[in-house]
Amino acid sequence: TLQKDITANWSDWNANSWYYNGKYYQKYASLCLMAADSTIVGADTTLLSYCLEKLEAMIEPVLNNTLSPLLMYDTLYSGLISSSIFKTASIYTEFGNGMYNDHHYHYGYFVTASAMLKHLDPSWSRMPELERVIWTMLRDVANPSADDKYFPRFRHFSWYLGHSYSHGVTSIENGKDEESTSEDINFYYGMTLWGR
Structure with a gap:
């Protein structure tokens, strides 16, 4: 039942992964x-x-930046990445988040859920902090402004093909990929909800 799901133990929340969290x-x-x-x-x-x-x-914990692994701003490619890449020294940690893979998937869940929270409790005392975090995630993935000196424009989206690429900054033999249309749409759905 709904009550059983809501009152269940959700201790897996801190799964040490921005994607799963x-x-x-x-x-x-x-x-x-x-x-x-x-x-x-x-x-x-x-x-x-x-x-x-x-x-x-x-x-x-996201607002306090205490959710492990921490998010950090990367000055090389101008974006928000998981710090786990520095702990493991593997570019594949968290599906390559530190190399800008799948940001529209990872952050899309936070954007969509936060839009739901904003709809349900717009006067929450920490809403201004949540808004700053979500706007930062949105700018990382889909920044529309050429004047933004912190994030590139439309990091993942191809206007020519009409979808987002999943692959980040590393080279790949067969070119960039578009692997999860549902998660791609989830990000843009969340962005639309957030903008309401």
């Missing part, structure tokens, strides 16, 4: 959306209140 966060935010639907839960808002409290607690 984002998936947990969006999944839980989706449960909160269901808890806000009176056709599902009736007029009682107790479950929604519980869900929002837990959802807000889930995102606080």
